[in-house]
Amino acid sequence: xxxxxxxxxxxxxxxxxxxxxxxxxxxxxxxxxxxxxxxxxxxxxxxxxxxxxxxxxxxxxxxxxxxxxxxxxxxxxxxxxxxxxxxxxxxxxxxxxxxxxxxxxxxxxxxxxxxxxxxxxxxxxxxxxxxxxxxxxxxxxxxxxxxxxxxxxxxxxxxxxxxxxxxxxxxxxxxxxxxxxxxxxxxxxxxxxxxxxxxxxxxxxxxxxxxxxxxxxxxxxxxxxxxxxxxxxxxxxxxxxxxxxxxxxxxxxxxxxxxxxxxxxxxxxxxxxxxxxxxxxx
Amino acid sequence: xxxxxxxxxxxxxxxxxxxxxxxxxxxxxxxxxxxxxxxxxxxxxxxxxxxxxxxxxxxxxxxxxxxxxxxxxxxxxxxxxxxxxxxxxxxxxxxxxxxxxxxxxxxxxxxxxxxxxxxxxxxxxxxxxxxxxxxxxxxxxxxxxxxxxx
Numbered sequence: 001x002x003x004x005x006x007x008x009x010x011x012x013x014x015x016x017x018x019x020x021x022x023x024x025x026x027x028x029x030x031x032x033x034x035x036x037x038x039x040x041x042x043x044x045x046x047x048x049x050x051x052x053x054x055x056x057x058x059x060x061x062x063x064x065x066x067x068x069x070x071x072x073x074x075x076x077x078x079x080x081x082x083x084x085x086x087x088x089x090x091x092x093x094x095x096x097x098x099x100x101x102x103x104x105x106x107x108x109x110x111x112x113x114x115x116x117x118x119x120x121x122x123x124x125x126x127x128x129x130x131x132x133x134x135x136x137x138x139x140x141x142x143x144x145x146x147x148x149x150x151x152x153x154x155x156x157x158x159x160x161x162x163x164x165x166x167x168x169x170x171x172x173x174x175x176x177x178x179x180x181x182x183x184x185x186x187x188x189x190x191x192x193x194x195x196x197x198x199x200x201x202x203x204x205x206x207x208x209x210x211x212x213x214x215x216x217x218x219x220x221x222x223x224x225x226x227x228x229x230x231x232x233x234x235x236x237x238x239x240x241x242x243x244x245x246x247x248x249x250x251x252x253x254x255x256x257x258x259x260x261x262x263x264x265x266x267x268x269x270x271x272x273x274x275x276x277x278x279x280x281x282x
Numbered sequence: 283x284x285x286x287x288x289x290x291x292x293x294x295x296x297x298x299x300x301x302x303x304x305x306x307x308x309x310x311x312x313x314x315x316x317x318x319x320x321x322x323x324x325x326x327x328x329x330x331x332x333x334x335x336x337x338x339x340x341x342x343x344x345x346x347x348x349x350x351x352x353x354x355x356x357x358x359x360x361x362x363x364x365x366x367x368x369x370x371x372x373x374x375x376x377x378x379x380x381x382x383x384x385x386x387x388x389x390x391x392x393x394x395x396x397x398x399x400x401x402x403x404x405x406x407x408x409x410x411x412x413x414x415x416x417x418x419x420x421x422x423x424x425x426x427x428x429x430x431x432x
Binding site: 025032034036045047052054193196197201204 | 285288289313316320325327330332356357419
């Protein structure tokens, strides 16, 4: 049973992730009253990048991104096979650490600042992500995704504060405004492509596909909050994804101080109140 | 049709242009013409770009910059000289500091001679460039390509 879920995940996640990325670009274009590229455009981009020459500053920068790719898939694989939520968050952190190291290794001013910002972004979203695990444990008495998913009522009912904190840090994971500091799908005014500046060709394609896997995993986390009903979960994951696009188009990029401060404030205050409520409930 | 021609990413460099052509380049990226519907993105990063858009004539000051950007782009790549200044130097051709068009420094594949260009002309040039890009990819694969950076 688990093996089949894993196989479906390994081959399905990049397809779903790529289609979501295409939907993202189309919807974003419509919001800006443009035609927008075809839905399959992200696949065209990745296939093109595979055919391009791969330029590197140092050969080892590619190695770090390969580890990022493998560990991101590993994170999703743990999640979709019903693994331990704490281990999943740890694996995700490790994947992102390799991403940051790759950015530092490519030592150009742009990727250096991008890597710094990526590290700050990790600091910003980590508390909220841990609270998701803690909150779900307090309700379901298990860290295992396979047990959490079997909880009879939607977790959002008892975890609204934690969901809000998680929703607040989602733009970081989707690389959307207002928190697209380290890199984004649009060129930055101040640091070109940020952490991705020195990556080209096959490595860039690898990073893009890893990002699709990551998106599917993050939407999986959203699904967990509504897991009692499959259709409710899937539709809410889509709604959250569309909400991210609206936020992306409606907001400007903030400075890192504002990102870190607000993300921690929301996580610790609103998420914290939610946890105190759970404790009081017993 | 290859994937290469479905997702050409451009980088735009303003040599010593009067900004006339640059405004038109940006106009082509705006909602009315929306180059992104062909998958064309303005990357601003030579390492991600396939097409180099050069506007303005080449002089001693920007020669090394243009060459640097060109050399940082991964193969296969094409260069479009946008406007009459980038094509031949235009009215500035006789100036003491002007070397001439973009082809004095980098190999240009498509010329768009007008002053300034129209967004439609740029879209037309981009479509022409896509054909050349595809040919270069095949050449690169079969080993026929001469890497001609001067």
